[in-house]
Amino acid sequence: AGELWRARWGESSQSGAMVTATSIMRVQQLLLGEFDAIAGRHGLTFARYEALVLLAFSREGRLSMGRIGERLMVHPTSATHIVQRLAAQGFVDRVANPDDRRGALAVITDTGREAMEATTADLEAAQFGLGMLSSEDQGRLFSLLRDVRVAADDFVEDPGTGGR
């Protein structure tokens, strides 16, 4: 692999950066497609599943739209849309936010927690789409990506909740 890389790109780090960035984008698309299909079995999309994970692991099982958007790195409008869909499905309840009269908090329900856990179990069975990599290679990949996240000030100790 490294040989092909060098043969192709030599010392040109620009081209190397381009194809590496392109690869990150492609692999994210591939994983997202797979994760959406798995979440779909439980009435979810991966984005809605991520919101449920976030709520399930928040201190009181409840978060504001702004906080959800921030943690998931999506626009507040998208966060609101995600929560509306989850509320229509009975996976979250919306309650008044004591700290913000105009805002609402999303609270995960028992059925939301069940859908989240069933999706997690299926994602684990699918090895999160990375079963073709050895455990060691997964560790190497994680470590390289962590360097990117640390440089962007994104790395967090608590995995899975997507917080910063």
Place this chain on the structure above:
Amino acid sequence: AGELWRARWGESSQSGAMVTATSIMRVQQLLLGEFDAIAGRHGLTFARYEALVLLAFSREGRLSMGRIGERLMVHPTSATHIVQRLAAQGFVDRVANPDDRRGALAVITDTGREAMEATTADLEAAQFGLGMLSSEDQGRLFSLLRDVRVAADDFVEDPGTGGR
């Protein structure tokens, strides 16, 4: 890095796969945010820039909506929307498709090519968001991601055009 990994996850490859998949998603979000900002300087989004790259490197500078969607791995509706925006900006022309009376082909214009090249130059100057990694680490990252793409039958020899 590897030590922290082992200390945290031990032999549990499931958790390792989860945090690695999460990291791929996060890094893609970080890069996309940076690339959208760079493309924005030239009136583009990264998605529209990708469509222009695809057209610029296609044999005759022209592709059908279906083909664009397929290559970019987006829904045909999204491909149509992207091309509509590019056409409104004068970056592509729409011409009749000789092979499909109901369909149209997108053709990149000279100003489209200029915007694409200016964006590429800025992305290269920004080292495609991966300047914190050495050239060797970029190669390692590319190689690990290639294993994922090969398993998904996605790997292509010609980088940048996003074909399959």
